[in-house]
Amino acid sequence: MSLIRNVEFDIRRFRGRVLVASALVAGAFIVLILRLGYLQVWRYDDLSEQAERNRTAVLPVVPIRGMITDRNGVVLATNYSAFTLEITPSKLEAPIEQVLDELSKLINIGPRERRRFKKLREESKSIDSIPLATRLSDVEVARFAAHRYRFPGVDIRARLFRNYPYGDLASHVLGYIGRINQAEKERIADSEDEANYRGTEYIGKLGIEQSFEKELHGITGVQELETSAGGRPVRMLKSSPSLPGNTVVLSIDIRLQKLVEDLYGDRRGALVALNPKTGEILAFVSKPTFDPNLFVDGIDFDNWKMLNESIDKPLLNRALKGTYPPGSTYKPFMSLIALESGKRTPSQTIADPGFFMFGNHRFRDDKEGGHGMVDMKKSIVESCDTYYYLLARDMGVDLIHDYMVPLGFGGPTGIDIQGEAKGVLPSTDWKRTTYRKPEQQRWYSGETISLGIGQGYNNFTMLQLAHATAILANWGMKVRPHLVKSVIDIESKQPAYEVKVQTEKLPYKRENLEVIHDAMVSVNLVGTSASSFVGAPYVSAGKTGTAQVFTVKQNEKYIASQVSERLRDHALYIAFAPADDPDVALAMVVENGGFGAQSAAPIARRVIDFVVSGVYPPPSDIALVQKSQATRPTGKPIPVSEVPWPPPPTASATPQSDAAASDK
Numbered sequence: 001m002s003l004i005r006n007v008e009f010d011i012r013r014f015r016g017r018v019l020v021a022s023a024l025v026a027g028a029f030i031v032l033i034l035r036l037g038y039l040q041v042w043r044y045d046d047l048s049e050q051a052e053r054n055r056t057a058v059l060p061v062v063p064i065r066g067m068i069t070d071r072n073g074v075v076l077a078t079n080y081s082a083f084t085l086e087i088t089p090s091k092l093e094a095p096i097e098q099v100l101d102e103l104s105k106l107i108n109i110g111p112r113e114r115r116r117f118k119k120l121r122e123e124s125k126s127i128d129s130i131p132l133a134t135r136l137s138d139v140e141v142a143r144f145a146a147h148r149y150r151f152p153g154v155d156i157r158a159r160l161f162r163n164y165p166y167g168d169l170a171s172h173v174l175g176y177i178g179r180i181n182q183a184e185k186e187r188i189a190d191s192e193d194e195a196n197y198r199g200t201e202y203i204g205k206l207g208i209e210q211s212f213e214k215e216l217h218g219i220t221g222v223q224e225l226e227t228s229a230g231g232r233p234v235r236m237l238k239s240s241p242s243l244p245g246n247t248v249v250l251s252i253d254i255r256l257q258k259l260v261e262d263l264y265g266d267r268r269g270a271l272v273a274l275n276p277k278t279g280e281i282l283a284f285v286s287k288p289t290f291d292p293n294l295f296v297d298g299i300d301f302d303n304w305k306m307l308n309e310s311i312d313k314p315l316l317n318r319a320l321k322g323t324y325p326p327g328s329t330y331k332p333f334m335s336l337i338a339l340e341s342g343k344r345t346p347s348q349t350i351a352d353p354g355f356f357m358f359g360n361h362r363f364r365d366d367k368e369g370g371h372g373m374v375d376m377k378k379s380i381v382e383s384c385d386t387y388y389y390l391l392a393r394d395m396g397v398d399l400i401h402d403y404m405v406p407l408g409f410g411g412p413t414g415i416d417i418q419g420e421a422k423g424v425l426p427s428t429d430w431k432r433t434t435y436r437k438p439e440q441q442r443w444y445s446g447e448t449i450s451l452g453i454g455q456g457y458n459n460f461t462m463l464q465l466a467h468a469t470a471i472l473a474n475w476g477m478k479v480r481p482h483l484v485k486s487v488i489d490i491e492s493k494q495p496a497y498e499v500k501v502q503t504e505k506l507p508y509k510r511e512n513l514e515v516i517h518d519a520m521v522s523v524n525l526v527g528t529s530a531s532s533f534v535g536a537p538y539v540s541a542g543k544t545g546t547a548q549v550f551t552v553k554q555n556e557k558y559i560a561s562q563v564s565e566r567l568r569d570h571a572l573y574i575a576f577a578p579a580d581d582p583d584v585a586l587a588m589v590v591e592n593g594g595f596g597a598q599s600a601a602p603i604a605r606r607v608i609d610f611v612v613s614g615v616y617p618p619p620s621d622i623a624l625v626q627k628s629q630a631t632r633p634t635g636k637p638i639p640v641s642e643v644p645w646p647p648p649p650t651a652s653a654t655p656q657s658d659a660a661a662s663d664k
Helices: 007-042 044-055 096-103 111-123 138-146 182-189 207-211 213-217 254-264 301-309 327-341 376-381 385-395 397-407 428-434 445-451 462-473 510-525 601-613
Strands: 056-061 075-087 130-133 154-163 177-179 202-204 221-227 233-240 247-250 269-274 281-287 350-352 355-358 361-364 372-374 477-479 484-488 495-498 503-505 541-547 570-577 584-590 621-623 639-641
Touching: 007 044, 075 096, 075 138, 111 130, 138 154, 202 207, 202 213, 207 213, 254 269, 254 281, 254 601, 269 462, 269 601, 281 584, 327 376, 327 385, 327 397, 327 462, 327 510, 327 541, 327 570, 350 385, 355 385, 355 445, 361 385, 361 445, 376 385, 376 510, 385 397, 385 445, 397 428, 397 445, 397 462, 462 477, 462 510, 462 570, 462 584, 510 541, 541 601, 570 601, 584 601
Parallel strands: none
Antiparallel strands: 056 221, 075 130, 075 154, 177 202, 221 233, 247 484, 269 281, 269 584, 350 372, 355 361, 477 503, 484 495, 541 570, 570 584, 621 639
16 A cells, blocks of 8 residues: 655645755854954954964063172173073973983083972973073083984073172172062062063062162063964064163272271171261171172072071171171260260269179179279270260160160161161160060160160161261261162163262251260270271271170179180271261171270271272282182272281180170
C-alpha cells in the first residue's frame, strides 16, 4: 500500500524552512554589519592605536645621570660606559641553567653573578633584558661575538655605570645609587615622575644622590621603532633625545675633606666644619667610610655582610645621624643662656671645693681639691664642672630646654640631605612622652645636675653642635647649614638653582656674646687646648670636651687603661676662627678618644689652618690618592699634600666626676 504525499504541505514546510534560514542568514549579516560598523566607526580610534602599537615599539631612552662636584669643580661622581652581557629569558631556546653553563665557558661568570641574575630574574618580567655580567673586557666581548649565533636571547649592550673616582672619600656626603626596589617602584608609580622613570633601573639611595635625585636623574627620551611580526626592529620612525641630569655643585672642599679623613685614620668619629656667615658646609666627615662603588651594580653578599655587621658601623653617617653627649663643649652655651636669663653675671663667683653635693650624691669635679674661686670666664677656660652643677640646679631642666631650642639643639637644622637625627634636648614634657611607666615619666631633680656639663639625657649630632657654634661665632645670627652650593643646568651651563642664605637674628645681647667669645679665645690661648694652637697666625676660639660612655661608681676613679677601648670617653671639640670675624666654625668628636685637648683639638687646628691660612701641611704637594680598578676609570688627580698623623695618645689615669669626664 503506497502513501499519498501532500505536496502543498511539503511546499509550505519547505518555504517555512527557507524563510527561517533566510532570517538567520540575514540576522547574521546584520550582526556582522553592526559589528563591522562598531569596530570600524565606533572603536576606530582605539583599535587604530592598538594596531599602530603592534606595528611599532616605543622604547625609553634613559638619560645620563648628572655629575657631582666639589666647590672647586673637582668631579666626585660621574659616569662611564661599559659592555654588559644580558639575557632575555623569553627568547631563550634552551634551559636557563644550560645557557649559563655554556656562557661561563666564554665569559667569567662566578657564583656572585649567578645569584644576582637569579634575584633580578625573580623581580623582573620575562620580557625584560636582565644583566648577567657587567663591565666586560674587550677580550670577553670579542670571544662572545664569535659565538653569538649559539645564544639566541643573549646579547651584549653598552650601558652607563656610576663612578665615584675617589672611592670611600666623602662617601657619606655623596651616598650611592642602586637598583630600584619594589617599594621604590610603587612610590614612583604613584607619583608624577612615573613616565620619566620608564627604563630607569637605578636610583639614589643615600646622601646627595638621594636628596637631589630629581636634579641628577635627567629627562627620559623616546625612540619609536617599526617592528616586524616577530617583534624585531625594522626602522626608526622618530625619536626625541634624553636630557642628561644637571650638575650638583657641593659646598665642601674635597681637599679639606681628605685632610680630615686622613687625620682621623682608623679612629671613629665625625666632624662638621662650616662657614658661619653663609651656612656652607666645608667638610662633612663621618669615619669610618665605605666605598660607594660597591653598590653601583648590586653589592655582593660578602661585602654587604662585612659592612652591615662591622662593629665600627661604616654605613652610619655619624655627622648626620650619630648622637653624642656634648660634654664640656656645652658649657659656653650654658653660660650664654645663664646671662640671657639673668641667672648669672660674668663676675659672679662660686667656691669650688672639687665636688658638689646633691642630697647624698657627690658630683665630683675633674680637679681634685677644686678650682678655688671661679667666675664665668674661669669656668669655661679651666672647665670647672662644679660651676655648671650649681648653674643647672638653679636654672632647672625646662628653663635650660627653652633657652637651648633657639640654638638648634634637639631639632633638625634643615640641612639639605635626608635622614637628619633630632637628638635629645630633655625636658619634663619630653620625659613624660618618651617613657611609659609612671615612675619613669617623673623628672627627678638630681637628673638636672648632669645636664649642666653636657651629660645626662643630652644627646646631639655634630651637625647640631657645629650649627650652634656657628651661631655663637656669628654674633647670634642663625644661618641654615647646607651641602649644595648650586645646581648647574646641563643645557645653559648656568645655575638653575643657587642656595639663598636663610638667616634669623636671635635676640642675644652683644655684651653677653662678647663674654663667651672672650672666654673661648682664652681656652685656646691659656686654657685646655692652648698647646694645639701654639704659633697660630690667627686668634681662634674653642672649647674642649670629654663625654663619658658609661658612668663609674661614686667611690671609684675612671682609669682609661683599665677600661676596654669602646667604653672609654669620647673626645669632643668646638671652635671658630678668626675670633673677631669667623670664616669657619666646627664641631667634632673622636669616639673613645679620651681627652678632647689631646685627640680632637689637634685635628681642629689643621682644619682652621687650611680654611683661614690656606695651609695644607706639610707643604710638599703630591697627587691625591685615588681608588682605581682595571675595569673602572678614574678621575683627574688634584694636587694635595700627604698628611702624616701619629697614633692617638694613650689616655692617662685621671679622676673623673660621676656625671662627666674631664676635658683636659
